[in-house]
Amino acid sequence: MDEGHAGDAYEAAILAAGGIDLQILGIGSNGHIGFNEPGSPFSSRTRAVTQGLATIFEARHLLLIAHGPRKAQAINRALRVPVTEDFPASLLQLHPRVAVVLDRAAAAVL
Secondary structure, eight states: OHHHHHHHHHHHHHHHHOSSSSEEEEEOTTTTTTTOOTOOOTTTTOTTTTTOOOHHTTEEEEEEEEESSSGGHHHHHHHHHHTTTTTTGGGGGGOSSEEEEEEETTTOOO
């Protein structure tokens, strides 16, 4: 199965299941979530090995978990900078139901 068909099949499976209730996410130091690197369009759908940002955003609830000092700047930017495709995690600011769980080190610059 090629990359496009695998993504389409995954999207169809999500739809058939009634959508995603809870999407659990981590964050990369460059703001990537779910392997959506900076510059990934917010309209991206599932492709190959990762859900696109639009697929993630359609989940009813998002849970972002981060720990350690290496994530502190990324968390700060994700929650406080203007929303931009150059920092994919910033899209979380627009979701109506996001919970963020951090240890002290990851929350250090908030």
